[in-house]
Each structure stands twice: as structure tokens, then as C-alpha cells.
Amino acid sequence: MKEETLQSAKNAFEIESECIAELGRRFDSEAFGKAVSLLCKAPRIGATGCGHSGIMCRHFAHLMCCIERPAKFISPAEAVHGGTGFLQEGDVCLFASRGGKTAELLPIMDICRKKGVKIITVTENTESPLAKGADVVLVQYVNRETDRYNCQGTTSTTSLGVIFHVLQTMMIEETEFQNEKFAVIHPGGAVGERLNK
Numbered sequence: 001m002k003e004e005t006l007q008s009a010k011n012a013f014e015i016e017s018e019c020i021a022e023l024g025r026r027f028d029s030e031a032f033g034k035a036v037s038l039l040c041k042a043p044r045i046g047a048t049g050c051g052h053s054g055i056m057c058r059h060f061a062h063l064m065c066c067i068e069r070p071a072k073f074i075s076p077a078e079a080v081h082g083g084t085g086f087l088q089e090g091d092v093c094l095f096a097s098r099g100g101k102t103a104e105l106l107p108i109m110d111i112c113r114k115k116g117v118k119i120i121t122v123t124e125n126t127e128s129p130l131a132k133g134a135d136v137v138l139v140q141y142v143n144r145e146t147d148r149y150n151c152q153g154t155t156s157t158t159s160l161g162v163i164f165h166v167l168q169t170m171m172i173e174e175t176e177f178q179n180e181k182f183a184v185i186h187p188g189g190a191v192g193e194r195l196n197k
Contacts, residue, residue, distance in 0.1 A: 046061075094120045
């Protein structure tokens with residue numbers, strides 16, 4: 001194996017760990033507090049994004065379901081063909097877009113506004129359309145992607161995942177979610193075995 005390949009592997013660990021550390025230093029308790037308040041009160045939660053952001057939004061929806069908050073990933077393609085019917089007035093939709101300008105998401109934001117759905121946007125660009133149209137903006141930080149061209153959705157995906165993990169962690173505290181409830185809905189696997197002993 002080339003020495004450059006091994007060095008790139010070491011660099012990847014450093015790049016992503018530095019990103020997480022800086023993200024922690026930039027933690028905005030007020031913005032996260034507002035987001036958590038909206039999520040805890042919402043009857044239903046939607047999450048939408050494209051590409052790697054969309055994949056992470058599926059993870060976010062699953063995290064919400066794991067603490068018994070009804071949630072669903074809304075495909076940008078399906079959203080404008082009836083998929084936003086899942087969302088009703090008083091619900092929350094989370095938008096993830098690093099640049100905040102993802103064209104496929106802008107019509108979904110318009111629909112949410114018309115329906116009285118609250119909007120949380122996770123983005124680096126606070127001057128973007130998706131940020132300016134949101135009720136709450138959670139600012140993402142990415143130092144650089146791990147590949148040599150700084151193009152692949154690597155560190156940015158990690159950064160977004162950490163933000164979602166922080167939101168769920170805070171919601172567990174705010175709602176006083178109990179592990180006994182998790183045991184009922186998670187009987188499978190090693191976690192289920194441990195919870196249901």
C-alpha cells in the first residue's frame with residue numbers, strides 16, 4: 001500500500017475529530033433550545049434533504065422514532081407530489097442543506113409555510129434562503145472533507161450526524177424519556193436483549 005494512502009487515513013481521523021471539537025465550541029444553546037422545544041411539542045416530525053444530507057435525515061427520523069416521536073423522512077422528489085401531506089399545522093420539518101440553497105428543498109419550505117408547519121434548518125450558510133425562511137437555524141460547521149479533493153460528503157456527514165445526536169440527547173432529558181419505553185419498541189438485537197433482561 002502506498003505511504004500516501006496510509007497518511008490519508010491518519011489525516012481523515014484528525015480532520016473529523018477536529019471538526020467535532022470545533023462544532024462543540026460553537027454550540028449555540030439558545031438555538032438548540034428553541035429547536036428542541038419545537039421538536040418536543042410537535043405531533044409529527046418531518047426531515048428532508050438531498051444526497052448525503054438526505055441520508056442523514058433518514059437517520060434523524062429514526063432517532064426521533066426511537067424516543068417515540070413520530071417522524072418520517074420526506075423525499076424531496078415525493079414531497080411535491082403529495083408527500084408533504086404527512087405534515088399538518090403545528091408539526092415540525094427539519095431541513096438539512098450545507099449550502100442552504102438546495103433547489104429541491106425550496107418548494108417544500110413554501111408548502112410548510114402555507115400549512116403552518118414549523119421549520120428548523122441545519123446549514124452553514126445563515127444568509128441562505130433555507131436559513132432565512134426557518135423558525136430556527138442550527139449552524140453547521142465543516143472544516144473540510146477527508147478526501148484529497150475536499151469534495152466527498154464525509155466530514156460534513158459526520159458534522160450533521162453529531163448535530164442530530166445532540167438534538168436527540170437533549171430531547172431525552174427534556175421529555176424524561178425512560179429506557180423502559182425503549183425496551184418495548186426495541187426488543188431486537190443485543191440492545192434489546194440487554195434492555196429486556
